Amino acid sequence: MKRRVYVFDTTLRDGEQAPGFSMRVSEKVRVAAQLEALGVDVIEAGFPIASAGEQEAVRRIAQQCQNASVAGLCRAKKEDIDAAWDALKYAKRPRFHIFLATSDIHLEYKLRMTREEAIHAAVSAVRYAKSFGAEVEFSPEDATRSEEGYLIRVLEAVIDAGADVVNIADTVGYAIPSEFARLIRLLRSEVRNAERARFSVHCHNDLGLAVANTLAGIEAGADQIECTINGIGERAGNAALEEVVMALKVRESVFSVETGIRTELIYPTSLLVQEITGVHVQPNKAVVGANAFAHEAGIHQHGVLAHAATYEIMTPESIGLTSNRIVLGKHSGRHAVRKALLDMGVRVDKEGLDFVYERMVALADEKKQVTQRDLLRIVDQLKREKSHTDAYQSVSETAEAGS
Numbered sequence: 001m002k003r004r005v006y007v008f009d010t011t012l013r014d015g016e017q018a019p020g021f022s023m024r025v026s027e028k029v030r031v032a033a034q035l036e037a038l039g040v041d042v043i044e045a046g047f048p049i050a051s052a053g054e055q056e057a058v059r060r061i062a063q064q065c066q067n068a069s070v071a072g073l074c075r076a077k078k079e080d081i082d083a084a085w086d087a088l089k090y091a092k093r094p095r096f097h098i099f100l101a102t103s104d105i106h107l108e109y110k111l112r113m114t115r116e117e118a119i120h121a122a123v124s125a126v127r128y129a130k131s132f133g134a135e136v137e138f139s140p141e142d143a144t145r146s147e148e149g150y151l152i153r154v155l156e157a158v159i160d161a162g163a164d165v166v167n168i169a170d171t172v173g174y175a176i177p178s179e180f181a182r183l184i185r186l187l188r189s190e191v192r193n194a195e196r197a198r199f200s201v202h203c204h205n206d207l208g209l210a211v212a213n214t215l216a217g218i219e220a221g222a223d224q225i226e227c228t229i230n231g232i233g234e235r236a237g238n239a240a241l242e243e244v245v246m247a248l249k250v251r252e253s254v255f256s257v258e259t260g261i262r263t264e265l266i267y268p269t270s271l272l273v274q275e276i277t278g279v280h281v282q283p284n285k286a287v288v289g290a291n292a293f294a295h296e297a298g299i300h301q302h303g304v305l306a307h308a309a310t311y312e313i314m315t316p317e318s319i320g321l322t323s324n325r326i327v328l329g330k331h332s333g334r335h336a337v338r339k340a341l342l343d344m345g346v347r348v349d350k351e352g353l354d355f356v357y358e359r360m361v362a363l364a365d366e367k368k369q370v371t372q373r374d375l376l377r378i379v380d381q382l383k384r385e386k387s388h389t390d391a392y393q394s395v396s397e398t399a400e401a402g403s
């Protein structure tokens with residue numbers, strides 16, 4: 001039997017807090033619905049004490065989520081935990097996510113705390129959060145630059161205080177895969193009460209290693225991975241959910257783990273986050289980039305047509321993109337356009353349908369056949385040119401509306 005790895009998505013917290021990626025409350029709620037449809041296990045919805053907007057977003061997402069746990073970020077402070085509970089108490093599965101740095105550089109220069117003071121603050125915060133009866137996750141921030149003996153003591157103390165999950169954070173994207181795997185193995189074997197908590201990994205991409213470190217963490221026994229859609233996040237971003245999940249799937253025989261992700265919703269989810277944030281992934285982005293399944297060289301095209309596996313290690317369909325399938329021609333009507341869009345998880349209103357239809361006909365005149373990818377490009381234009389919000393909705397929202 002395959003080991004289950006839990007997916008903790010922090011698109012709405014670590015992703016959203018990056019400059020240029022902010023989302024309105026209603027947009028966060030839409031993304032959360034899509035994340036739940038995608039099958040993530042935990043949605044980190046925000047940092048409730050940070051602002052009234054964050055508080056509202058976490059509350060609305062907590063009210064809406066049916067299956068996923070909803071997490072709210074807290075410093076190791078009573079007021080943060082109280083503010084988080086005001087929003088999280090509506091969730092079916094609430095989770096506090098408490099963080100406190102454990103590296104000397106953070107303790108000395110940022111927190112101005114001694115190591116003993118930090119352990120005390122972490123334990124008090126975990127104990128207090130646990131008193132609400134919710135799940136508690138504790139993150140030793142900057143864990144990869146923390147002294148190992150001290151990190152082990154902190155983890156033992158917070159697990160004794162009731163932490164359900166401990167999240168080993170490579171906050172500054174400093175680790176390399178072999179070293180990170182060694183750290184996870186060491187913690188799992190040396191932390192005295194390790195079997196009482198789940199181990200999570202949270203990797204940043206400053207050296208382009210977030211996905212590699214996350215996968216190394218899984219091989220070393222991590223039970224939970226923290227990631228974001230399109231890898232958005234602080235600075236160079238977080239581990240990209242779509243890349244980690246597809247690596248686990250394509251190389252299943254190596255990892256022998258499973259997640260709850262419905263991979264065929266990866267592309268619509270990526271697109272929704274691109275649309276909402278207005279930030280598009282680069283064309284050569286792994287898995288979801290516009291060129292990820294494009295075969296330009298003639299010899300490659302010939303190979304793919306003869307047998308897709310010659311140059312494709314995964315199918316476009318497996319991420320919800322049937323890039324090569326011809327969907328429409330110039331004789332297709334509005335009804336067919338609407339249906340083709342719905343098949344891709346995109347709903348348009350009447351005005352949006354007119355827009356897509358007219359451009360589809362023009363394109364079909366030029367190139368005879370219009371593919372799903374062409375349609376997605378048109379939807380992209382629609383979103384950019386029309387500001388009305390109903391033009392584009394995610395598949396889960398369509399389901400929610402009962403249509």
Ligand SMILES: [Zn+2]
Pocket residue numbers: 014171202204233234238
């Ligand atoms: Zn982070």
